[in-house]
Amino acid sequence: MSKPQNPVQMAVIGAAHGIKGELRVKTFTGEPMALADYGPLYAKDGRAFQIIDIRPANTVMVVRFKGIADRNAAEALAGTELFVDRSMLPDDGEEDEFYHADLVGLEVRDDKGAVIGKVVAVHNFGGGDILDVTLGGRKGVLIPFTQAAVPQVSIAEGFLRVDPAAAGLVEDEDGDAPREEDFGAKGRPRGPREAGGNR
Numbered sequence: 001m002s003k004p005q006n007p008v009q010m011a012v013i014g015a016a017h018g019i020k021g022e023l024r025v026k027t028f029t030g031e032p033m034a035l036a037d038y039g040p041l042y043a044k045d046g047r048a049f050q051i052i053d054i055r056p057a058n059t060v061m062v063v064r065f066k067g068i069a070d071r072n073a074a075e076a077l078a079g080t081e082l083f084v085d086r087s088m089l090p091d092d093g094e095e096d097e098f099y100h101a102d103l104v105g106l107e108v109r110d111d112k113g114a115v116i117g118k119v120v121a122v123h124n125f126g127g128g129d130i131l132d133v134t135l136g137g138r139k140g141v142l143i144p145f146t147q148a149a150v151p152q153v154s155i156a157e158g159f160l161r162v163d164p165a166a167a168g169l170v171e172d173e174d175g176d177a178p179r180e181e182d183f184g185a186k187g188r189p190r191g192p193r194e195a196g197g198n199r
Helices: 032-038 071-075
Strands: 007-017 022-027 051-057 060-065 081-085 107-109 115-124 129-135 140-144 152-154 159-161
Touching: 007 032, 007 060, 007 071, 022 032, 032 051, 032 060, 107 129, 115 140
Parallel strands: 107 159
Antiparallel strands: 007 022, 007 081, 022 060, 051 060, 107 115, 115 129, 129 140, 152 159
């Protein structure tokens, strides 16, 4: 196999580790040691990387790749993203587990079933998965990928359903949307007066 047709990122290479060509690698697999179980990993440009040794080290894995024998060769790989083809990944996960690659491209439907957008990316900045959705051709809107905000996902049918209120797409009934007078001269929200918002 050369370059994956439907790539799924499995890891990213970090800094060199020692002088014998080992590298620190951050994995995105459920079990970090399983990175070696997927066969060759591929860079975006199609280069293949075969793992010959892997071991844990703090929050990353230390990996030795075939053909990388010294620190100089290892340093040249820093920042390289590693992928496998989606077909190499098992489909035996739990009912509410999804690969990010399977979510990208799904139609987004509201609670009435009307198509309102499309998933263009899935992000995780440390607080959980967030769907990047284009709504009606506008710029992306970020929706939390939670059971409340996204109560239904159907990969087979090609859509997911969002609850517009839980996803933050509509103003709540209390009318708590910020008003223009709530912002100061610099365009930043002013807090309540008792918290010093009158500055």
